Amino acid sequence: MPDAQLALPSQPRVDFDLLKTWTGRCEEHGQCLPDEASELERFKVIDCETRTVQRAPEKCSFVALSYLWGPQEDFAPQPLPAEQTGTIEDAITVTLRLGFRYLWIDRYCIEQTSIMDRTLQIKQMGQIYASAHLTIIAAAGTDPRHGLPGVSQPRQVDQAVTEQIGPVTLVQLKTSAASNFQRSMWATRAWTFQEGILSKRRLVFTDEAVLYMCQSDYHHDLAPGYSSGVNYELVALAEFIQCARLPREFRSSAGSSRFKEALRYVTAYSRRNMRMSSDALNAIIGILNYISNDRKEPIFHLWGVPLAPLTDVENYFDTTVKRYGGGTPKATPREDYFEFALNWIHPKPGRRRGGFPSWSPLGWEGPIEYPLQYMDIVIPKEFDIRIHPLKDAESRPYLRHELKHGGQIQYEGKDAISTKLEIISALVAPVQLLLEDNGDARITLKDGTTLDPEFETYWDEDLGGRDSNMKAEDTGRGEGEPWLVWQIGCKTVRKRRYHYVVLRLGNDGIYERVGFIIAWKGRSDAGLLDATWADPIPCDRTESLFIA
Template structure:
């Protein structure tokens, strides 16, 4: 039964067939989950969405107008069993699944693509179960066109791979429906419940006093969290960008769109039940899939959306490290379009996965507490820069580790006038959105920090290489010391250190020697909570951003700086340290 409408959760379900015993409508009661998926129910979900949700599930917030798939995109014709150029304005289904290292024999290659593009050229006998099931499902749903990455992208053609990755936002964001094979470890797992004996009965039912009761199956969000599919890097953007989603899991089939979440074991399709009482509300796959723009602190939607995406994406696993940026590029392309960044050119808006327009916030990522980050070195390539999260192996977050406040770090003023990036041996100025300070006046003898004026000189960056940031700022040396008496999780690989003398906080590897000399450079102005510095030495906090975001750096063998960690320091402590003005080359 529904455990009080304010709770919106199901503890024990009365089956819909017994609802009349209590004089109740069958709506929001249990439904029997059989061994085979009822595809008529799936069709009903799609029809309800199409009839009642209209533009809410047709349009996407990040794209203006009717942008079509480019001619380079291919589809599987499930009727002709061939791969064909995507027909103009075709309604198609996309597949999201775990590859799982099942081999290359079924993939499209330069050697077989021409044959596969002839009628009957796609041999079902060599395709793994997930793909053959997806083809069969499309047929039974009455749909003809299906997009599957392993078949529609020529895997050994680097040019084709790059082109298709570049339009992945369109491929998943335009699909009429995406099938998510979330029930197995690899492409051989199939779609549980599509065929006989492909899923075990998970629903537990009992009869008590002639009433059929059932324990609800897990929510969609819980199932995805525990699935192998939910741990993979590529599947994250496929989930986030899809408008309608049909999930095949070992428990049951779930449907999610921009307005609703439905599943086999709850009869909840009736529009007679107010959405606020819906037991499946808020149990779906992800916040980005609401198809609405991210809600930002003080209206900063780019910052809140970007930091949320990176925080979730970096928790996932990639088989190939070279995919680190590519596997989230569909989402960064969506941000490029939504906020018209870099002239709507993704390569100008994002570099190494970092939002260049919002660089003051983007550089403030912090490592997750439980995993020690290590530098990412890709065979045959120069190391990706340390200033980007993509240059490190491991999960990162945008949070303030020395504060109980929720949300991403807030920058109240930019302190770097101009940022440059090394491209093809020359320095190119970045179009970074400057955050103007409030302009509070100096009070009495208290001075405000004044950043260096713009005098970046390309000739003074002889050691800059591809991807290095070059900018003018100030630098000073402080000591970092472990904070006594602070309880730290035994599994933690990072902890908060004090910047001495009692001047601020910084997040460093737990193994850092204490005390330790740190070279710090200033990045931006911010606010913070009380208790992070010695007020008897530096005075009380004041308005207008009395803390500075700083980065701890060290010099590399190439005579440029590398990131160690991010911290904050009280402004007066920084001024009293007499920092030196420097042109920084940050790799």
């Protein structure tokens, strides 16, 4: 019989008893326990019973809200208004119905008129979401007026449709709730990225359903038979799961190390959109600071570029030798080697973002990627980098001895650092860039030969575009070679891996990054053992190089 009606996919109203069942099971999951919130400074919460903003009490169990701000003029300043917009009002209701009293909402729990408080809370935002007992994710709508479907307003419930063709019954299923969540505006915004990733328990409200994701389980309130199944739901959430700190069974084998985890964060974050370019660091600083405090394997950053001591270097080289055959590895203390993730690429040219360094993905709009064989690029102790403070202070060594202190971006005060790096003892080669008629840039070496076509070149910006600051034919305005390629990393056992940053001289005598070159043949980054590597670009050593 055509158009036969099946059971409703979900009820118009949220079943809070069901939600309590989901959160109750989580109490048995050790990995779902929230972090300790006692170290949070100047931390405030909303008391949902008195509807006032106050300092968080000792051992506070609180709920956090992740939502879309929408136009800022839609929000009144503190204190909390008696009548709230739909999403915030519904979040207060959900908090109370689930047995909690305190709710954290950035708009009201951060003193928006205090630069000091905003700076502090932004820096510890990753810890805030990791310490929440539950995070409500408002994935429906495009602003806080939409509300949480099924709370104060009923959900729009569509009935499934079937059609009988002989003995076969065809059932029309809508797109999975997980897919709709991933396509929501919430999933595209930069600020919401770290909020979803670092939360331990996530209650996601979409127009169709409520999803629950903790560190162990996944649930939704769609009726049985209507959903496409948990496995398909998890496929739709693949990127979210890959980035989130979930148990091993939820992860891919590529995510074994904390450093690779940091690379996944930066890669996924680069795909997000933000209204204000100046927020590029603020919107991810919470997660970067959070992983830098990891007690087992801290990963630091410099302007959003992950860096860390290379863990177990001796074992790493031993494994590499055994894999490719060869002699005894040369043992080197691990503190002498570092990973510094400078070898990111733009699959497509992007646009320069002012106020951030060109050598950081934050300095550009547009998605980035990392070569798959990233672990083969390590930085030896001879690779010396000095950071130049914004104040007139003595430059300090960075990588080897001050990772903990220097790895954190300081927002204000005497320790604030600029975007300028001084590279000591760099391997560089002067080159010339010429634009072809089709707009492609051709790289010519010092001896007049054109760069090996097997070298893959990725441009950060369209050098032939109208918005380019300097065309490829320009000679530069500062002192020095107008165009350089800078060899980064060091070669490992047997295999040669050469990566190069393309640098352009600015009118202030400081270089900026505009491209990246990988010297391979046969795409050996994909793990092809029979792939070969192109001969390296002849480079000379320079004593000092400034990049900003």
